Amino acid sequence: MSRATGPDRRINPYRDDIAAAYLRGEVKADRFVDGEDRQVKLPCVPLLQRPDADAPMDTQLLFGENFRVYEEKGGFAWGQSAHDDYVGYVDAKALAPRPYKPSHVVAALRTFVYPRADLKSRPVTPLGLNAKVKVVGARGDFSEIERGGWIFTAHLAPVDAFVRDFVSVAEEHLGAPYLWGGRESTGVDCSGLVQASLERAGISSLRDTDMQEATLGERLMEPIDFTTLQRGDLVFWKGHVGIMVDAERMIHASGFQMRVVIERLDIAMTRISRTAGHVTTIRRLPRR
Numbered sequence: 001m002s003r004a005t006g007p008d009r010r011i012n013p014y015r016d017d018i019a020a021a022y023l024r025g026e027v028k029a030d031r032f033v034d035g036e037d038r039q040v041k042l043p044c045v046p047l048l049q050r051p052d053a054d055a056p057m058d059t060q061l062l063f064g065e066n067f068r069v070y071e072e073k074g075g076f077a078w079g080q081s082a083h084d085d086y087v088g089y090v091d092a093k094a095l096a097p098r099p100y101k102p103s104h105v106v107a108a109l110r111t112f113v114y115p116r117a118d119l120k121s122r123p124v125t126p127l128g129l130n131a132k133v134k135v136v137g138a139r140g141d142f143s144e145i146e147r148g149g150w151i152f153t154a155h156l157a158p159v160d161a162f163v164r165d166f167v168s169v170a171e172e173h174l175g176a177p178y179l180w181g182g183r184e185s186t187g188v189d190c191s192g193l194v195q196a197s198l199e200r201a202g203i204s205s206l207r208d209t210d211m212q213e214a215t216l217g218e219r220l221m222e223p224i225d226f227t228t229l230q231r232g233d234l235v236f237w238k239g240h241v242g243i244m245v246d247a248e249r250m251i252h253a254s255g256f257q258m259r260v261v262i263e264r265l266d267i268a269m270t271r272i273s274r275t276a277g278h279v280t281t282i283r284r285l286p287r288r
Helices: 166-172 192-202 210-216 267-275
Strands: 035-042 043-050 057-062 066-073 077-081 087-091 104-106 110-113 127-128 135-139 142-145 150-151 154-159 233-238 240-244 249-254 259-264 281-284
Touching: 035 142, 057 087, 166 192, 166 240, 166 249, 192 210, 192 240, 192 249, 210 233, 210 240, 210 281, 233 267, 240 267, 249 267, 259 267
Parallel strands: none
Antiparallel strands: 035 066, 043 057, 043 087, 066 077, 077 087, 104 154, 110 127, 135 142, 142 150, 233 240, 233 281, 240 249, 249 259
């Protein structure tokens, strides 16, 4: 995608025929609209490149996340994620009007919404890490959420309660299957793993690898001294990213193994260089 033609369309909602009102004066479009906030009511919803059920998935929206809709047509809503600004098309039926303000997030890798505050009741639906809910009541070990259902309270955390070590969150995904555009444990890609892990630590991150490479942390000086790497350093290639778990090993969602793995960085570098070239950047996030 050419950057010379205007703002990055991945995170700026504009087309020739319609654009977000806040982009007036920055882009050209036939009309500008304010949009309407809606909320994801399904566990996980694909954000598509085109209004077509068979279109490629760029990323996913999670339960309780807001999506600003600028156009609804043919059963699809075109708009922008409030979580990371990503733009695309979603099934309009997956969105609910009148969004609630979340009070908690799912802090476990996976949990279930039960019809009753009873672990023996049949779960209604699964929810993944970072799904957003509003707790409206409690009974025993369970919390009742807005729009119905009960979640094991220990699997939730207040929206402003974060972990200190985002790498430990990534490590919980070990073995999760690789999925292009995935953001949660039933399927995650390399930048999705970084984004999800950072979110639980209260660190905002854009979605795609190139965006993360341009905005996260500080770039280590070149030439890179690979003997000085630390836990939490982000290692970037063109189109790929991994997280160092210690001075020698990294965790990443690997398209080669098709799952989240921990492997020695030198071994991964040798293999990845054959298709994606050499490491382009090491980024270090501030100590917390």
